[in-house]
Every structure is written in C-alpha cells, then in structure tokens.
Amino acid sequence: MFLQNSKNLTSMNFSGCESLASVPDLSSVPNLESLNLNGCKSLVEVHQSVGYLDKLKFLLLKRCSNLRIFPNKLKTKSLQTFSLSGCSKLEEFPDILGKMEHLENLQLQGTAIRELPTSIENLVSVKWMKLGNCKNLARLPSSIYKLPNLECLWLGGCSNLVTFPKNLEDSTDPDGHLGFPNLEILGLDGCNLSEVDFLESSSSFPKLHTLELPKNKFTHLPTSIKKYLALDWLDVGECQHLQEIPQLPSTMHVLRADGCKSLQKLPDLSSLSSDFLEVDLSSCGELFRKGVKMADVSLLEGLPKKSSLKMFLTGGEIPECFLHSKGGSMRFWVPKDLYDKFLGLALCFAPDPEVGAAFEIQLFVNGEKVTVETCVFGKPHGFEDRYHFAPLESDHVWLQYFPRGRLRRIENLLRDEWSQFQVCVRNKGGSVKKCGFRLICEKQEDDRRVVLQHHHPIETNWIPEETDPDEGHSIDTMDECSSTEADAEESRSTLTKKRRLS
Structure with a gap:
C-alpha cells in the first residue's frame, strides 16, 4: 500500500476489496478520520497502529470473514462508529485505553x-x-453496568452466555446512578440463561421498556419485575422450564409466553392498565391442565378493553359458551x-392434528373485511392472522381474542337492527374440524344472543351446530369465505321482518 505524502489524508475506502x-502501519496517516474495510473477505490482519489513530471517527470492518x-x-478518542459485525473468526476484543466520549454505536454481531x-x-458515550x-461469548464483565448512556444492549443468540452479571454496586447506589440509567432495550433471547437474578x-434498569428473554432455561422471574415501571414489552416465549410469571407492572403492552410448556401460573392480567395489551399464551399446555380451562372465559372478560389474547390449547373441544360450527366457516347475525x-x-x-398446515383467520362484517390494529407498530393490517401448525400428537384448539x-372500520360497517358477522378459517394443505365464535360483552349481558345463518334466534342454553353439509369440508378459496353486501342486505331484511312479526 503506497502511503507517502499521506499526512493530510482523511479518508480511506477499501470496501469490497477482496x-x-x-492493513499496514498507518501511523504516517495521523489525520485519518474514516477507514472503511467493509466486505474485505480476504483481510486477515489490521496493524496495531490503527488502534492509536487519534482523529479516527469511523472504523468499519463489517463482513471481514477472515479477519x-x-x-x-x-x-482512538475521536471514534464515533465502530463495527466488526460479521468478522466470524475474530476472537479477541481490544482493551479500551482511556475514555471514549464520542463512540455511540458498537457493532460486534456474529464475531467469535x-x-x-x-x-x-x-x-462512556456508547448508546447501542x-x-x-456471538456464539463464543461466555461472559460479560460487571463493569458493563458503568455505561451511563447505553440505550440498547442486544445479545440475542449468544448461546454460550449462560449467566448475565449482577450489578455488584447496586446496594450502595439507592438513587440508581449506577447500573443502566438509560437502558431501554435488553435482548437476551437464546442465551441459555439458567437464572435471571440480575x-x-x-x-x-429504571428506563427499561423492552425485555427479550425467549429460549432460555430459567424457571422463574423475580417478583421485583413489577417494579420495572417503564416495562411495556416482555417476551419469554419458548422458555420451556419457566413455571410462573409473577405480577407485572401496569404499564405492560405485550406479554409473549408462547411455547412455555411448564408454565403453571399467570399474573392477574386485569390489573394491567395499558390501553393496548397483547398476550400470547399459545402452546402452554401445562398452564391449562393446571386450572385455566377453555370453558372459563373470565380470563377474557378480565382483560383491559383493548387487549388481545392468543392460546394454543390441548384438547379438541370448542368451549360450550361459544357458537359452534362444523368445518371452518360460520355466519351469524347480531342485534x-x-x-x-x-x-x-x-x-x-380445531385443526386436524394429523396434518400440518398453514391457516388464515378472516372476519367479515356485512360483507366487508375488517382490519385489526396492532399495538406493536401501530399500523392497520388485514384481519388475516396466519398460523402454521406442524402435525400434532393430539387434538388442539387455537383460541384468539380481538x-x-x-377492530378498525367496524363502527362504520355495523347497521341498524341487525349486522351479519362471518368468520372463516382458510387453510393450505390441512383441514378444520370445527370452529367457534363468541362476542365478549359487558358483564351480565347475553353475548350469545345471535342468529346463525338460516337458523332461528339461539336461546342462551342451546347452541346448535351448523347443519350445512358443505361446512364439513376444508376451505381453500376466497369465494367460500366471503359474502357480498347484497347477500347481507337481503338476509338482514328477512331478519328484520321476522323480528317485527315475533
């Protein structure tokens, strides 16, 4: 590399140079501010002098897979951005000599x-x-708690990181000046943590709002989790040894505990005050064998008014308090x-347990598709939640509450007197044995007083199944799952006449 007369050189870009x-001695380039080596796949060595370039601001070595x-x-006290992500053979991280007051972004994903x-x-200034x-990362120093400006610490997939350090100085810091005073996101998914006593x-963690802990091995969360007053997202999905989720802070928006096969106890969800709450308890078989039953909809009624809930439960029975239908589609009228x-x-x-398949849930009101607003990104999506189930060893039922x-647009779609609702479960490759539907209403309201298509009004103690023979087949076309506004209007007129005559 030719470096004569390079004293005033401020930028070097060798990105993609295979x-x-x-990289040779760069001490003769004291004014260098940017060194871009991204994608240099044959790069094996960077000279020690690079670590002493006092004016270097950007040091980029992404995807240098042989470094x-x-x-x-x-x-390098001027450093602002430092990336070694994708340097899959780099085993050692350098010692930091002196405080770096400008480095905000440190990227080490996929290194060794x-x-x-x-x-x-x-x-001291790092934010991300x-x-x-980093699958070889086995330990973090307790000094990591001395990063006062850190906002995001992401360690997902560090499968050898079996412990996370405790803040040893916390007991002498009643005002929380030590620790992570600005940490908002902590990602520890797939780290094989056997405990989370930290x-x-x-x-x-006074500002922590997102805590990602899926695919770990701990059995309990500390009861102090309710003191995390900024926490609004907790993911413990597929923590197969987790037995209990303690009381959570009232600020929660999202609780994901899908696949927690040993989970036996939930917190009181009705105490949560968030405007939006999404709860995913799918495939938590032990939880429902220990007392939360399909027929008990008090769990739904106790949720905040804008909460959603997902469960995948063992047993193939639709709750008695639901409207029942054979197959994957049903239509009914609501006054x-x-x-x-x-x-x-x-x-x-209830999907066929012997055949794995992908399913879509769709909802129509008076012939128009309803959209559902998600709390995660705040963007409307079609009411077409998609789920894929592998072949099952026994009968299961998917339960979801919206x-x-x-439900966007639903207020504009509802009609005077009666409105027609249609629920469809479309599938690709499998079949739906039966489905059910229920309106969750204010307490003491008869939320089953609806009319199945072609049937008389249902009494509260009698819920017939659909008798249409076509309903017993799997649904794989949009035509079978949709109704037109004209069809809905014709049926609504008939129902109104019947109601006036009764």
Whole structure:
C-alpha cells in the first residue's frame, strides 16, 4: 500500500476489496478520520497502529470473514462508529485505553469474541451495543453496568452466555446512578440463561421498556419485575422450564409466553392498565391442565378493553359458551342492542392434528373485511392472522381474542337492527374440524344472543351446530369465505321482518 505524502489524508475506502489481505502501519496517516474495510473477505490482519489513530471517527470492518488479528489496544478518542459485525473468526476484543466520549454505536454481531474486557466501561458515550449471535461469548464483565448512556444492549443468540452479571454496586447506589440509567432495550433471547437474578435489581434498569428473554432455561422471574415501571414489552416465549410469571407492572403492552410448556401460573392480567395489551399464551399446555380451562372465559372478560389474547390449547373441544360450527366457516347475525355493548370477539378452531398446515383467520362484517390494529407498530393490517401448525400428537384448539378497540372500520360497517358477522378459517394443505365464535360483552349481558345463518334466534342454553353439509369440508378459496353486501342486505331484511312479526 503506497502511503507517502499521506499526512493530510482523511479518508480511506477499501470496501469490497477482496484482494486486500492486511492493513499496514498507518501511523504516517495521523489525520485519518474514516477507514472503511467493509466486505474485505480476504483481510486477515489490521496493524496495531490503527488502534492509536487519534482523529479516527469511523472504523468499519463489517463482513471481514477472515479477519483474525486486530489491534489489542484501542486509543482512538475521536471514534464515533465502530463495527466488526460479521468478522466470524475474530476472537479477541481490544482493551479500551482511556475514555471514549464520542463512540455511540458498537457493532460486534456474529464475531467469535469470547469475552469483553473490563475496560469496556471506558465507552462512556456508547448508546447501542450489539453482540447478537456471538456464539463464543461466555461472559460479560460487571463493569458493563458503568455505561451511563447505553440505550440498547442486544445479545440475542449468544448461546454460550449462560449467566448475565449482577450489578455488584447496586446496594450502595439507592438513587440508581449506577447500573443502566438509560437502558431501554435488553435482548437476551437464546442465551441459555439458567437464572435471571440480575433482574432483582430493578433500580439498575429504571428506563427499561423492552425485555427479550425467549429460549432460555430459567424457571422463574423475580417478583421485583413489577417494579420495572417503564416495562411495556416482555417476551419469554419458548422458555420451556419457566413455571410462573409473577405480577407485572401496569404499564405492560405485550406479554409473549408462547411455547412455555411448564408454565403453571399467570399474573392477574386485569390489573394491567395499558390501553393496548397483547398476550400470547399459545402452546402452554401445562398452564391449562393446571386450572385455566377453555370453558372459563373470565380470563377474557378480565382483560383491559383493548387487549388481545392468543392460546394454543390441548384438547379438541370448542368451549360450550361459544357458537359452534362444523368445518371452518360460520355466519351469524347480531342485534344492535347487543353489539352496542360488546367488548371484543373471541374465536377458536380445531385443526386436524394429523396434518400440518398453514391457516388464515378472516372476519367479515356485512360483507366487508375488517382490519385489526396492532399495538406493536401501530399500523392497520388485514384481519388475516396466519398460523402454521406442524402435525400434532393430539387434538388442539387455537383460541384468539380481538378487542373491539383494535377492530378498525367496524363502527362504520355495523347497521341498524341487525349486522351479519362471518368468520372463516382458510387453510393450505390441512383441514378444520370445527370452529367457534363468541362476542365478549359487558358483564351480565347475553353475548350469545345471535342468529346463525338460516337458523332461528339461539336461546342462551342451546347452541346448535351448523347443519350445512358443505361446512364439513376444508376451505381453500376466497369465494367460500366471503359474502357480498347484497347477500347481507337481503338476509338482514328477512331478519328484520321476522323480528317485527315475533
């Protein structure tokens, strides 16, 4: 590399240079501000001098998949962005000499780094530290708690990180000045953590709002989790040893606990005050064998008015309090005085357990498709939740609850006197044995007073199944799952006449 007369050089860009094998001594380039080596797949070594470039602001080495030798000391006090992501053969991270007051973004995803040095505490301005899929990372120093500006710490996929350090100085810090005073996102999914006792120190995480803990091995969450007053997203999905979720802070928006096969106890969800709450308890078989039963809809009625709920339950029976239908589609009518007071829609279906398949749930009101508002991104999506089920060992039922507050356009689609609702479960490759539907209404309201298509009004103690022979077949075309506004209007007129004559 020709570096004569390079004293005033401020930028070097070798990105994508596949023939570059090493970066030589750059001490003759003292004013260098940007060094871009992204995608240099043959790069093996970076000279030690790079760690002492005082004016270097951007040091980029993404996807240098053969990089093995990197400066073991870093004293670049002007550094703002530093990326080694995708350097899959790099095993050591340099010592940080002196405080770096400008580095905000540290990207180490997919490296072979085994540990971070204690001197990581010198990254006093870092906001984003990403170490996802560092599968050799075995430990973090407790000094990581001395990063006062850290907002996002992402360690997802670090499968050898079996413990997360405790904040050893928390007991001497009643005001929470130590720890992570600005941490908002902590990602620890797939880290094989056998315990999460570091969470007992709620004062170390005063601003934490997103906690990702899926695919770990711990059995309990600390009761102090209710003291995390900024927490609104908790994901413990597929934590197959988790037995109990304690009381949560009232600020929660999302609780994901799908696939927690050992889960036996839930918190009181009715105490949560969030405008939007999404709860996913699908495939939590032990939970429902221990007392939460399909026929008990008090769980739905106790949720905040804008909460959603998903469950995948063992046993193939539709709850008795639901309207029943053979196959994957049903139509029914709801009188105005009832839907004025309903809180949300609960539906369920039983797939054929012997055949894995993908399913879509669709809802139509008076022939028009309803959209559902999600709390995660705040964007409307078609009411077409898609789920894929592998072949099952026994009968299961999918149960899902949609709060009225999430159903966009529904207020404009409802009609005077009667409105027609249609629920469809479309599938690809499998079949639906039966389905069910229920309006969840204010307490003491008869939320089953609806009319199945071609039937008389249903009494509260009698819920017939659909007798249409076509309903017993699987549904795989949109035509079978949709009704036109003209059809709905014709049937509505007939119902209105019947009501006046009765």
